[in-house]
Amino acid sequence: MSVLVRPYQPQDRIGFGHVRSMVYRNGAPVSPDENLIPIDCMGFVAEIDGRIVGAFTGIDMWSTHHHRLVRTMGIASVGVLQEARSQGVGKALMAESMRSLKESNFVLASLYPFRGSFYRKFGYEYCGLRRRITCPAADFPSVEPTLPVRALKPHELDLVRPCYEAFAERYNGMNLRNEQQWVRQMGGETPFSLFTFGDPIEGYVAVRLQSTFWEDQPIREFVWTSSRAYATGLSFVKTLLVNKTSATWDEPGDGLFAARHFERGISVGIENPIMYRVIDVPSSLRGLRCEHGEGEFVLEVADTQLPENAGPWRVRFNSDGTTVEAVEASQTGIRLGIGAYTQAWMGEPGWEGVRFTDDLEVLAPAHLDAARKLMPFRRGLCLDYF
Numbered sequence: 001m002s003v004l005v006r007p008y009q010p011q012d013r014i015g016f017g018h019v020r021s022m023v024y025r026n027g028a029p030v031s032p033d034e035n036l037i038p039i040d041c042m043g044f045v046a047e048i049d050g051r052i053v054g055a056f057t058g059i060d061m062w063s064t065h066h067h068r069l070v071r072t073m074g075i076a077s078v079g080v081l082q083e084a085r086s087q088g089v090g091k092a093l094m095a096e097s098m099r100s101l102k103e104s105n106f107v108l109a110s111l112y113p114f115r116g117s118f119y120r121k122f123g124y125e126y127c128g129l130r131r132r133i134t135c136p137a138a139d140f141p142s143v144e145p146t147l148p149v150r151a152l153k154p155h156e157l158d159l160v161r162p163c164y165e166a167f168a169e170r171y172n173g174m175n176l177r178n179e180q181q182w183v184r185q186m187g188g189e190t191p192f193s194l195f196t197f198g199d200p201i202e203g204y205v206a207v208r209l210q211s212t213f214w215e216d217q218p219i220r221e222f223v224w225t226s227s228r229a230y231a232t233g234l235s236f237v238k239t240l241l242v243n244k245t246s247a248t249w250d251e252p253g254d255g256l257f258a259a260r261h262f263e264r265g266i267s268v269g270i271e272n273p274i275m276y277r278v279i280d281v282p283s284s285l286r287g288l289r290c291e292h293g294e295g296e297f298v299l300e301v302a303d304t305q306l307p308e309n310a311g312p313w314r315v316r317f318n319s320d321g322t323t324v325e326a327v328e329a330s331q332t333g334i335r336l337g338i339g340a341y342t343q344a345w346m347g348e349p350g351w352e353g354v355r356f357t358d359d360l361e362v363l364a365p366a367h368l369d370a371a372r373k374l375m376p377f378r379r380g381l382c383l384d385y386f
Helices: 010-024 089-103 116-120 154-168 179-185 227-239 256-260 281-285 338-346 350-354 365-374
Strands: 004-007 041-048 051-065 068-080 108-111 131-136 149-152 193-197 203-207 216-224 246-251 267-270 275-278 295-302 313-318 321-326 334-337 360-362
Touching: 004 089, 010 041, 010 051, 010 068, 041 089, 051 089, 051 108, 068 089, 116 275, 131 256, 149 154, 154 179, 154 193, 154 203, 154 216, 193 227, 203 227, 216 227, 227 246, 227 256, 246 256, 275 338, 281 313, 281 321, 281 338, 295 338, 295 365, 313 365, 334 338, 334 365, 338 350, 350 365, 360 365
Parallel strands: 068 108, 216 246, 295 334
Antiparallel strands: 004 041, 041 051, 051 068, 108 275, 131 246, 131 267, 149 193, 193 203, 203 216, 295 313, 313 321, 334 360
16 A cells, blocks of 8 residues: 655645544534645645545745755644554655655755654754743742833734844744744734833743633743843743743743743743754755855765765865865765754754764764864754744
8 A cells, every 4th residue: 555645736625624624623624714725835645545644734934044044844734644544654744745845945844743753764853952941920030121111013013023033043943934924923813912122122022911810821932132131021021920820931042041040949841842854965055154264074964765965975165155066985074864964954952962973973083073163053943833
């Protein structure tokens, strides 16, 4: 029994919607007027004997990476009908869709896994572990605000984009949202409340205010571009905790709360981390720049799903850019798997994070030094949920 994976076509609506209904809607039917594939998305379906039994949605995004943008497919709503499970449908969806993504010029793919071990089989790895902070109201720090706070109206969403983009520039993996993605991430038809700090805006909080007493107040998004915006943001969140038990929000690995305000009783952990997978190795290297010198290395990447990624690739770089060319295997200085390459390329955990694993073989230490120079450690973060 073979599984056919292909891009979504308009005639697939009923079958695609049925998968969405049975996997994510408790069997509730999809509304006839629901837009299953938004304008910035594409879909994939898996068929057995002409019947759609699996599907996922891909979001066309642009992710930050070392002061540039790379085209990224955010994979969401992966689902297989109950009666078609354990037949290799999910594996086929993941493995065979990669070819279409590469042919569509995607450099990177990302997803939020239900089980990371499944997606590791296809080259995905965790990169940039975001911290989930839950602080009880009684332990919430008292911080002096220094910036004015303003409540934005829903139609003023564009006002926070420059602040978000300045924040995103500090990390690898942040999605530079288009208009549709901004609306979705900020609550869609029932938008979150937005509160900004400073004029011009130096930080903001997006939150769905909870009216029920004695429960946690989740913060959808907390962004800051200065220490005073962070302090004002914390001070503002504390005002939301009247009759609440706690507040919960996410910060990057270099966020200030754990370093400056942690106390016993406060939870700082990792929840629902994102995985990435480089789709096109040579394209992932082209466009990188090294502002502090030049160098070269030869890299070989093992990739079962996309064997053309293997190379080996000679990478030469300087402040003007990077060139990538295929060379003979005898010139290889670094050999690693696609998952380890993705983690090194993403900057966190970076080369140091994969250096002592079985996935990295260093044949010439000078080549590893050069690769680390071109792709240094850099915090990873994605605030988009999909």
